[in-house]
Amino acid sequence: DAKTTQPPSMDCAEGRAANLPCNHSTISGNEYVYWYRQIHSQGPQYIIHGLKNNETNEMASLIITEDRKSSTLILPHATLRDTAVYYCIVKPIYGQNFVFGPGTRLSVLP
């Protein structure tokens, strides 16, 4: 079973920041937080991951709370092409497989 809780759906206006929350209250010290997204009919696309520090790359920013029990994925300027299902996944460093929950269906509206 997935160790994360995400809202089933969210809307965001095009050009605005999309903030996708994730709760992982049972996370362990050796577990990373990963974010993937899946656009219809495609495979999951890796976005970002982190252990305890905030992370930023060309796609998004990941903000992890100090107690590590929740995190937020930020898409700074959402476009229509960011419409997808976003998965927050917790996995041990030495774990071998990802456990995908239902994710959050983000709709970016014009």
Next chain:
Amino acid sequence: NAGVMQNPRHLVRRRGQEARLRCSPMKGHSHVYWYRQLPEEGLKFMVYLQKENIIDESGMPKERFSAEFPKEGPSILRIQQVVRGDSAAYFCASSPRGGDGQPQHFGDGTRLSIL
């Protein structure tokens, strides 16, 4: 999803036939993972392989399913005597190493339809 190549993208089989799904990992990646996604559901892990070795097959059905990753060539997921319930999208992912927190990169999947 550039890099991980899966073929065919779509595969249609009749009940009782065999299905072979192929996955070529990203260049430099020696670890391959297979996942299955049933309609309207999340991805479910099936098997994890390194070159010539099955490391974890805890998600594989006990019968009819097998996987290999030979020294040369792509990884193969083989389903024998397919049934309607095998209809799903099958995704392959790869990583350069296992067990160090590196993300897996996914292909665009093979959509298997059983008539």
